[in-house]
Each structure stands twice: as C-alpha cells, then as structure tokens.
Amino acid sequence: MSTQRRTVLAALVAAGLPLHKALAADKIVLGFAQVGAESEWRAANTQSVKDSAKEAGIELKFADAQQKQENQIKAIRAFIAQKVDVIAFSPVVATGFGPVLREAKAAKIPVILSDRSVDEKDDSLWVSFMGSDFTEEGRRAGRWLVEKMKGSKDTVNIVELQGTTGSAPAIERKKGFEEIISADPKFKIIRSQTGDFTRAKGKEVMEAFLKAEGKKINVLYAHNDDMAIGAIQAIEEAGLKPAKDITIISIDGVKGAFEAMMAGKLNVSVECSPLLGPQLMQAVKDLKAGKTIPKRIVTQEGVFPMEVAAKEFPNRKY
Ligand code: GZL
Numbered sequence: 001m002s003t004q005r006r007t008v009l010a011a012l013v014a015a016g017l018p019l020h021k022a023l024a025a026d027k028i029v030l031g032f033a034q035v036g037a038e039s040e041w042r043a044a045n046t047q048s049v050k051d052s053a054k055e056a057g058i059e060l061k062f063a064d065a066q067q068k069q070e071n072q073i074k075a076i077r078a079f080i081a082q083k084v085d086v087i088a089f090s091p092v093v094a095t096g097f098g099p100v101l102r103e104a105k106a107a108k109i110p111v112i113l114s115d116r117s118v119d120e121k122d123d124s125l126w127v128s129f130m131g132s133d134f135t136e137e138g139r140r141a142g143r144w145l146v147e148k149m150k151g152s153k154d155t156v157n158i159v160e161l162q163g164t165t166g167s168a169p170a171i172e173r174k175k176g177f178e179e180i181i182s183a184d185p186k187f188k189i190i191r192s193q194t195g196d197f198t199r200a201k202g203k204e205v206m207e208a209f210l211k212a213e214g215k216k217i218n219v220l221y222a223h224n225d226d227m228a229i230g231a232i233q234a235i236e237e238a239g240l241k242p243a244k245d246i247t248i249i250s251i252d253g254v255k256g257a258f259e260a261m262m263a264g265k266l267n268v269s270v271e272c273s274p275l276l277g278p279q280l281m282q283a284v285k286d287l288k289a290g291k292t293i294p295k296r297i298v299t300q301e302g303v304f305p306m307e308v309a310a311k312e313f314p315n316r317k318y
Contacts, residue, residue: 152186
C-alpha cells in the first residue's frame with residue numbers, strides 16, 4: 001500500500017469512518033464498457049482486463065455491449081451517473097461517441113480508449129488511446145503476401161472478410177493491406193464483405209464467395225482469426241484444401257489460429273495482442289495519482305507464419 005494511500009486511510013479513520021468504509025472510500029473505481037464476446041480475441045481481452053483489475057485492487061464495473069453501440073453508450077452514461085473515477089472502453093464502431101464523451105468530460109471523468117479508437121476531431125475527449133496499430137497489421141499481412149507471391153506473374157485473386165463495418169480495425173486493416181498490394185497490379189480483391197469478426201458469419205460469407213467465384217479464388221484475407229477459422233470450414237466443405245488451394249492470411253494470433261496453422265490449414269496470423277489489462281490498470285493508477293499518461297500507447301506485435309507455429313505455440317498467452 002502506498003504511503004499516500006496509508007495517509008489518506010489514517011485520516012479517514014481518524015475522522016471516524018470505519019476502516020472497511022475507509023478502504024472502500026479510497027478504492028479506485030473503473031467503469032469498462034466492452035464491445036461484446038464476438039471472438040477468441042475479445043474473450044482474452046476481457047479476461048486480461050478483469051484479472052488485471054483484481055491484481056491492481058481496482059474496483060471494476062464491467063458492461064458487455066453485445067456488439068451494439070447503443071449498449072456501450074448506455075453503459076458509459078451509467079458509469080457517469082455512478083461517478084466512477086475513470087471510464088475505459090473499446091468503441092465498437094469509430095463514429096457516434098462524441099456526445100457521450102462530451103458528457104464524461106463535463107462530469108470531469110477521464111476516458112481511456114482501449115483497443116479501438118474513435119473518429120473524433122476533438123482529442124481532448126479522451127486522455128489516452130492504448131492498442132494496436134491496425135493499419136500496420138494490414139500492411140504486415142500485405143507484405144507477407146507480396147513476399148509469398150514474388151516472382152509469379154499470374155493474377156492473384158483475393159477475397160476479403162472484413163471486420164465489423166465501421167470499426168477502426170476493419171477500416172484500418174483494409175487500408176494497410178491495400179496500401180501494400182496496390183503496388184503490384186497482379187493482386188486483385190475480387191470480393192470483400194464483412195463477417196463481423198465472428199466464426200459463424202465468416203463461414204457464411206466464405207460459402208457465398210466460393211459459390212460465386214469457386215476455384216478462381218487464390219487468397220483469403222480475413223481481418224481476424226475467428227472469421228478465418230469459419231472460412232476454413234467452408235473451404236473444406238467445398239472440397240478444397242485450406243492453406244493449399246487457397247492461401248489464408250488472418251490477424252490476431254489467437255490459440256485457434258495456431259492450432260489451424262499446426263494442422264496445415266492457415267498460412268499466417270499477424271499478431272494483435274488482447275492482453276491490454278496490465279497497461280490499462282497502470283494508466284488508471286497513474287491518472288489517479290495525478291500523473292500524465294501518454295496520449296497514444298502502441299502494442300508491440302509480430303507475424304507468425306505456419307512454419308513457426310509449433311515452436312511458438314507453448315509461449316502463447318491467449
Ligand atoms: C482488434 C480487436 C478486434 C479483433 C477481433 O484489436 O478490436 O475485435 O481483431 C475482435 O478478433 O473481435
């Protein structure tokens with residue numbers, strides 16, 4: 001317990017507050033509005049936030065928005081009404097949060113964007129954005145494909161499973177990938193549609209791609225592993241060999257992706273770490289201690305092709 005906290009507690013008890021109330025009075029309260037439970041990545045992110053809050057002795061008020069923006073906004077409003085110390089959330093989509101962020105600012109409650117960002121001009125509405133550089137993840141996916149296809153003059157027909165429409169990862173992973181492959185006209189995205197980051201939708205959309213384009217498809221670029229895993233089922237049910245007849249590139253680096261790579265069904269997964277809990281709790285504590293925190297905290301990540309999957313698998317933490 002910090003000296004400062006000890007002093008505050010002693011003062012509260014000396015003022016007649018029972019110790020258990022003094023301890024509760026001093027506890028930092030964090031309101032966290034989570035996107036939902038749509039993917040393995042999200043489940044690992046939720047676990048990281050909950051475990052880290054417990055570890056840090058921070059009282060966590062947790063809301064699951066079930067991938068609906070109106071639920072996230074409602075949860076943030078409830079946190080404001082409850083006068084939490086800090087609000088953190090991963091915006092399900094990049095627009096439409098301006099009004100509620102202004103309400104939090106008016107209530108003098110600092111907001112931390114965790115994982116995803118918002119497309120708001122006024123960046124005074126949040127104190128920090130911590131999470132991956134999704135555009136760079138898209139570039140890494142594109143660079144891996146360019147390297148794999150170098151030396152070939154043949155057209156490379158790509159189908160793309162986009163993440164949740166309007167979300168920062170979907171917008172930026174598309175942008176980064178296209179930035180890299182657009183340098184060579186042999187790469188053509190022939191179909192692109194959202195699979196909403198879920199296995200079920202990823203399978204459904206891949207079935208439609210296969211029906212429409214069939215053996216013309218050379219590559220699948222999926223914005224997350226869950227959609228890739230769903231698509232792998234569709235590819236197998238169509239009598240094709242995933243990672244051989246169709247090269248598959250995805251993002252996240254969750255356990256399911258490593259298992260698919262070790263089974264020879266996924267070519268590469270670009271890492272996107274969900275383990276943001278420790279950084280978030282440290283930022284919350286620093287904020288409450290009056291320290292300034294960086295406006296942008298970028299997660300460091302790698303790229304894992306199937307050739308290294310078995311060796312790396314024991315090190316995976318999500
Ligand atoms: C990315 C995160 C995305 C993951 C998906 O940081 O927001 O949302 O890539 C998850 O798996 O659903």
